[in-house]
Amino acid sequence: MTRAPLLDIRDLRKTYRVKHGWPIARTSHVRALDGISLSVMPGEVLGVVGESGCGKSTLARVALRLQPADGGDVRFDGVNVLAASRSELRQLRRRMQMIFQDPSSSLDGRQRIIEALGEPLRVHGLASGASLRPTVARLLDEVGLPASALDRYPHEFSGGQRQRIGIARALALGPDLIFADEPVSALDVSVQAQILQLLGTIRATRNLALVFISHDLAVVRAFCQRVVVMYLGRIVESGDVGEVFSAPKHPYTQLLKASSPEPNPAKKIALSFQEGEPPSPLNPPTGCHFHPRCPLAVDRCRQEAPVLRMVAGQGAVACHLTETG
């Protein structure tokens, strides 16, 4: 921990207001981010895992200022992202980028590839006129697409090719950090591997830091160095990928691991978990959010929310049981 982190998020909060009910609407608060803290080193790949609705996508959107935060602090290379002025933000945009889950909806269907990839270069004054085409062609080459793709429209490509274009667009401004929001979930399994391989190669050659958001444990395990496990807006466990997945300390991580298929029929599932959906984020359980599904829950879990504490090794866990044990 001698180097300064590239991205440092402290106690980030985001609450959505949802109106429901008729005729008198009641306002409920969804705590999508309930005090999230994490950091990413230059060139590091951090996985963020959790069920859908746990706030993983909101994390990326708030950190990139696509949505305003309600509290907390996001620092990128020392710059306060949440308070950045218009011109500071413009500079930050060149260094922080995003890859979206669904490449068909994240590309403007009316733009040819040369326009889609050339526009950011022109807007930021990185290339224009005669230098535009060769620059875009180089980007396409980097993601494994031929220069003949330049004059075609997004709908002429397959899903995997479109995601390559999405990656090329994220690379266009030469970022240091990319949020990848479920970048392979919308793709066929065979294509997933290719895209992951491509991301790995690009990450290595460009020394990129990645925040890799996914619900697929196997993918995270293979691709990331560190991992953060989220449950209903809170981080329940974080640490080295190998450590977290080989010996998960939080019961939720154990559940995730148990429900993730593993090619080993002899292996027994350690804990018996209650089936079903996570509780509604509209009305999260008191204390530890996970207690209604946790087979080990005690009274304290129902009353008091556990804090994320460092445990032996490098990880951190938010569970009362690890405290006493």
Added chain:
Amino acid sequence: MSLAASSGPPSRRHSRLTRLTRSMGLVIGLAVVVLMIVAALVAPWIAPFDPDDQDVLLILSAPDATHWFGTDAFGRDVLSRVLWGARVSLYVGFVATALGIVIGSAIGIVAGFYGGLIDRAVSASTDILLSFPQLIMGLLLVAVLGASLTNLIIAIAITAVPAFIRMARSSALAMRERDFIDACRVLGYSDLRIMAVHILPNSLDELVVMASLWMASAIRTESTLAFIGLSVPPPTATWGGIVREGFDNLLDAPWLALFPSLAILIVMIGLNMVGDGLRDATDPRAAT
């Protein structure tokens, strides 16, 4: 795709047939409208007589070989007046709709994109404006502004603006949630660029379809206003004005009102066919 697969051969043949007739409708409608516009443009050269030239010896003469559409109460050639009238009527319809689409989509996209207070204020005002019938609105405005070509265009444009605002707003509102707009933000594009380069072109299909339908309606409004005497003052020929003049002699000389009415009818049918055809052509569900 699943729809096509589940529907049997008869309905598929039916849909192919309707699609064919619809695209034929677009072609026919376009042909009619283009023909009318060309006729209006070259009216000074193809009109057989001066539209304001009075011939006291030939008052209210029935259509014949010299005066194809007959003559009116001043002995003026009706064919020439209908041709010249097309210039005013089509010009008003075209310019008013163009103004409506430009102003309406600009306001609507801004309202839909930013949302919040701007959107609420804009939506409330459009709702109020839309609650007036188009004709009453046009009537009111012309009465206040005074009857002249410019005021007529302004009045009809104002009646068209709220409809375009509403359509552009809903389109921008839906698009704001799409990933590619977020991608634009992450890439650091300005709001103006996002609206002008990404939202507008993606809304244009819908807006153009509506514009062709609104042009028909603008021409109708102009004719109606002319009919009640609230258009370009005589002797300038406009379609509604000619119908009005013919109305006095409807029983003696029905051709006076008939031919300009037919012209209005044909243009409106043509524009509606274009609008319907374009809507089907740009409907993603129609594309297989």
